[in-house]
Amino acid sequence: MFEYEVCIVGTGRVGLPLGLSLVDVGVNATGVDLDENLRNAVNDGRMPFHEPGYDELVASKKFKIHKSADGIVSNSAAVIITVGTPLHNHIETDLSQIQRVLEGLKTHFRKTQLIILRSTVAPGTTTYVKKWIERHTEFTVGEDLLLCFCPERIAEGVAYKELRSLPQICGSEEDASRDAAGELFGKLAPEIMKTDFITAELVKLFNNISRYINFAVANQFALIADNFGANIYETRRLANHDYPRCNLAMPGFTAGTCLRKDFGMINEWSAYPDMLLSAWKMNEFTPAMLVEQLMERTPIHDTKVAVLGFTFKKDTDDIRDSLVPKLCRYIHRQLPLELRITDHHLADPIDEPSASEPIKNWAINDALEGVDCVFVATNHTGYGDVLKELGKTNPEVWVADIWNVGGIDQIYYQAGQLVGEKVSQ
Ligand SMILES: NC(=O)c1ccc[n+]([C@@H]2O[C@H](COP(=O)([O-])OP(=O)(O)OC[C@H]3O[C@@H](n4cnc5c(N)ncnc54)[C@H](O)[C@@H]3O)[C@@H](O)[C@H]2O)c1
Structure with missing residues (x-):
């Protein structure tokens, strides 16, 4: 027994x-x-x-x-x-x-x-x-x-x-x-x-990989919409509305220990670029896309930048395989005066394996004090309200908000737009 x-x-x-x-x-x-x-x-x-x-x-x-x-x-x-x-x-x-x-x-x-x-x-x-x-x-x-x-x-x-x-x-x-x-x-x-055995193994992989590809399509469409000067959220809403054959996902950082790796377990058997590799490439490109597209609107060089959220997804304390460290490295390449990272789900400092030293985890209000631009890297609950407060006191601040936490259906905006404040654009 x-x-x-x-x-x-x-x-x-x-x-x-x-x-x-x-x-x-x-x-x-x-x-x-x-x-x-x-x-x-x-x-x-x-x-x-x-x-x-x-x-x-x-x-x-x-x-x-x-x-x-x-x-x-x-x-x-x-x-x-x-x-x-x-x-x-x-x-x-x-x-x-x-x-x-x-x-x-x-x-x-x-x-x-x-x-x-x-x-x-x-x-x-x-x-x-x-x-x-x-x-x-x-x-x-x-x-x-x-x-x-x-x-x-x-x-x-x-x-x-x-x-x-x-x-x-x-x-x-x-x-x-x-x-x-x-x-x-x-x-x-x-x-x-x-x-x-094999069917059970594939069911799990197909579950995750299909999600990963869906998000890659959403991210690619966000890129295309911006290239045409169109609004991805409005386009997505109209495409999905009462239309039974379309279920476009929201754009966003797609990573984490599961989604980011599972595609490789099948892709390793393909010698050529395939749909899975393209999805990986697209999702991995989103941090660079946000930095490039924000810079078309406002400089990052010699400015103070805040990054909200560091975990791989909403309302968790898991930073494994998060895309936020990658986003921060792209921001650093532009030589901002200061880059402040804040995530209330994590302790201070943040121990991130790829960083050369522990990262200071700012209190959110301190992180936003006097900043020029903000990246919403994770869609933690409460960030929308924080940005609205910022819009009242500092309406000119540029925000890159791929998660639409501001709720105004725009990826790039100035904080004042959230509360109807006049901004210079
Ligand atoms: N995290 C998720 O949401 C999730 C969801 C579905 C499937 N999965 C899969 O489940 C698996 C585990 O993922 P996880 O997120 O729990 O990982 P994890 O790293 O949180 O947990 C793995 C644990 O195994 C322990 N461990 C490693 N080698 C060991 C050994 N030889 N003896 C005893 N303990 C050992 C580690 O110390 C660790 O605590 C992965 O294959 C992952 O892809 C994860």
Whole structure:
């Protein structure tokens, strides 16, 4: 008999909400993670990052995270792997975290266990895991051990709701694995959809990549509209309005650890420029586009610039793969007098891996004091009101607002336009 029903290996942004949600429905779940700060926070009853809905659950201390798999994984009926799956700097899947996990777990696997791969993986990775286990252990997958790929499809910030509302895909090569995974996830998900390894892997990638392409199209249309002197928001509204065959997305910075990398897991198999690469190129170009297009209206050189928001998306504290550092580097190239960054979801200073030193995180009012232009880099709640206040006191300030937080359907405007103040244009 196993002591735990589930052990989650890698209890980060995906693994921790899953573990807590399993505990919430009465599953005896535990976790293993290498990150000491994360373990200390959770074991002390605190969320290590912003993910609404889990504060009470984590405070109950029913979900414990262990430093080592020793005695934990071998004592768990199911093992769910949710470690990171980045790309190498080149367009190439980086399997090292998965390989390291397997290496660390191989002596802990036990007969009859269910192994679930939940990280987003390149096509063929679950088959690789199956072969790896069969080479490095005495077990035959499907007979001694069960193996299923069950992708995570939540969006950060809504994990609590989506773990209970999204259908769960369970992909395996045999019924025993699919059924066992389906039974476990059936405690959370409203619907279980059973398929094979490759289909399950592709479903997850297609979900993310199609979103990524949709946003790239929206960003390209924003670029085209500006080239023609047209307004992207008005054009989009008219194109979508009561027209059943168009669903144009909003332009905006499109990045984050999922959307920015997942295209590469398929694109690496194409020798030529393709639609996925073009989408990547377009989304990666948006910071340069904002800087170039704002400079057609007002100089950045020798001015004071504020950047609002640093995270990769709205109302999160996750800066991984955010496009904002890239935007800041483009602004720096114009040699402004000062560049002030502010994000109330982050501590001061901001520790950004690609920066040579920690970045000062300004209080928002200080960041906006006496500035000449503002980039709204993330659409955090409240920025629209802040800009309206700015418009009253400093109407001439130029704003690049790809997220339309100002609500006047323009990417580039002067703050006074938000409150009907006269501006020089
Ligand atoms: N973040 C999201 O919203 C999201 C949504 C869907 C899918 N995914 C996918 O889920 C996977 C995990 O993403 P994440 O955002 O949770 O990453 P994360 O970096 O927040 O979490 C991964 C955790 O794994 C731990 N870890 C790494 N190697 C380990 C090992 N050998 N043993 C134990 N722990 C180890 C790390 O310390 C970290 O805490 C990725 O494949 C990602 O693409 C993420």
